[in-house]
Amino acid sequence: MPKVLVVDDQKNMCRTVAMLLRGAGYEVEEATDGDTAIDLGAKGAYDVVLTDLKLGNRDGMDVLRAVKEASAMTEVIVMTAFATIESAVEAMRIGAFDYIQKPFSEQELLVKTAKAAENRRLSGTVSLLASEFRERYRFESIIGRSQAIREILGRIVKIAPTDATVLITGESGTGKELVARAIHANSKRAQRPFVPVNCAAITETLLESELFGHARGAFTGAIAARKGLFEEAEGGTFFFDEIAETPMSFQAKLLRAIQEGEVRRVGENKGIKVDVRIIAATNQDLLTSIAEKRFRQDLYYRLNVARFQLPGLRDRREDIPLLAQFFMDKFRKKMSLDARFGDGVVEALTTHDFPGNIRELENMIEQAVALAGNGLIQRDDLPLAPASRPGPSAGRTLADVVDVAEKTAIETALRDAEGSREKAAELLGISPTTLWRKMTRFNITY
Numbered sequence: 161m162p163k164v165l166v167v168d169d170q171k172n173m174c175r176t177v178a179m180l181l182r183g184a185g186y187e188v189e190e191a192t193d194g195d196t197a198i199d200l201g202a203k204g205a206y207d208v209v210l211t212d213l214k215l216g217n218r219d220g221m222d223v224l225r226a227v228k229e230a231s232a233m234t235e236v237i238v239m240t241a242f243a244t245i246e247s248a249v250e251a252m253r254i255g256a257f258d259y260i261q262k263p264f265s266e267q268e269l270l271v272k273t274a275k276a277a278e279n280r281r282l283s284g285t286v287s288l289l290a291s292e293f294r295e296r297y298r299f300e301s302i303i304g305r306s307q308a309i310r311e312i313l314g315r316i317v318k319i320a321p322t323d324a325t326v327l328i329t330g331e332s333g334t335g336k337e338l339v340a341r342a343i344h345a346n347s348k349r350a351q352r353p354f355v356p357v358n359c360a361a362i363t364e365t366l367l368e369s370e371l372f373g374h375a376r377g378a379f380t381g382a383i384a385a386r387k388g389l390f391e392e393a394e395g396g397t398f399f400f401d402e403i404a405e406t407p408m409s410f411q412a413k414l415l416r417a418i419q420e421g422e423v424r425r426v427g428e429n430k431g432i433k434v435d436v437r438i439i440a441a442t443n444q445d446l447l448t449s450i451a452e453k454r455f456r457q458d459l460y461y462r463l464n465v466a467r468f469q470l471p472g473l474r475d476r477r478e479d480i481p482l483l484a485q486f487f488m489d490k491f492r493k494k495m496s497l498d499a500r501f502g503d504g505v506v507e508a509l510t511t512h513d514f515p516g517n518i519r520e521l522e523n524m525i526e527q528a529v530a531l532a533g534n535g536l537i538q539r540d541d542l543p544l545a546p547a548s549r550p551g552p553s554a555g556r557t558l559a560d561v562v563d564v565a566e567k568t569a570i571e572t573a574l575r576d577a578e579g580s581r582e583k584a585a586e587l588l589g590i591s592p593t594t595l596w597r598k599m600t601r602f603n604i605t606y
Contacts, residue, residue: 162277167197167211194218201227205321207280235276304479320346328441330470333517336441344397352396360405375427403440473514487525502538567602
């Protein structure tokens with residue numbers, strides 16, 4: 161839905177134009193003075209801005225310049241009376257998309273706004289790939305030209321300036337933290353801390369203390385009061401990675417912290433106000449987790465305000481050559497080694513399913529660069545599924561091989577742990593929840 165800012169110091173006119181545009185399906189904000197319009201326009205969060213040229217103590221030209229400086233892709237339509245046609249032409253010379261002369265009809269307003277919104281969409285599709293765009297929005301680590309990546313970049317630009325809570329879903333290794341960092345970097349909180357926490361890496365007993373802090377003497381070993389990570393993130397962004405790994409008891413306290421904007425240290429009764437933006441990520445289907453009573457429904461709705469679903473690498477194969485070259489350049493520089501891809505290597509990479517997604521590709525390239533004896537990386541140097549081999553292994557992908565190995569490892573760990581899931585999870589280096597999910601997937605009963 162295109163987002164439009166309407167600027168006019170005549171309140172009735174501003175309200176009427178906004179009402180017509182909302183009726184046509186646009187998301188509309190209003191400003192009835194130049195200073196407010198400049199502040200809003202400077203955030204660069206609009207597809208189209210309609211501004212009157214005469215705004216009392218400010219000029220519509222000032223709004224135009226502020227909008228274009230913040231976002232060159234935003235289209236501006238100036239509204240003008242007959243006496244200021246010359247000024248409208250000057251506005252177009254310095255970057256306005258079009259002008260509309262008062263009084264205008266509803267049809268003329270909607271036609272010109274639609275053209276501006278479409279032009280913004282088309283220019284955005286092209287600009288998302290430009291190096292200037294990536295440098296401006298700090299997207300250097302989000303590599304790709306696929307339609308899926310274009311849509312993600314476009315949504316980041318729109319969502320980042322707001323304070324909306326964000327939920328990022330997708331398989332492991334798809335770049336969820338990169339998206340979270342990009343949102344933070346383009347938000348008004350960019351100069352404040354970005355605090356990431358991997359919920360699966362902290363034990364249940366320590367999770368509350370780590371995040372909310374604790375009072376002196378709250379438990380054995382708490383020899384001094386300590387701030388939690390929530391307080392450390394004051395004014396910035398808090399990123400919960402693998403949010404589905406948190407226990408239900410903690411989820412209730414987290415929900416309250418998000419709703420009330422305050423935390424309570426372990427061992428204290430007094431709440432502490434905190435101002436943080438929440439971004440959460442998971443590789444699990446939260447609706448399934450809710451149905452299985454492993455995740456709170458009310459917390460899900462609180463987190464799922466702005467949603468990003470990241471595709472697996474196999475669903476954006478056209479990006480694999482770009483990513484492979486990116487990692488090649490990165491590790492050649494890091495290791496001070498000269499390496500290059502041999503014939504057919506990149507083509508072979510694009511046919512691989514990459515169950516570990518981008519992280520698997522990165523590790524694969526790092527290993528290949530390190531072990532490339534003569535600097536030339538051949539297909540056999542990469543742990544890819546065989547292109548074609550006769551016999552019983554034909555048609556068997558690397559994903560199949562990984563599944564068999566994973567299932568065998570889980571069954572072995574369960575036997576060694578005498579059926580204890582907790583001990584087996586510890587042996588495997590994963591959480592009990594992850595182990596349970598994998599046992600369900602492989603139909604392992606023990």
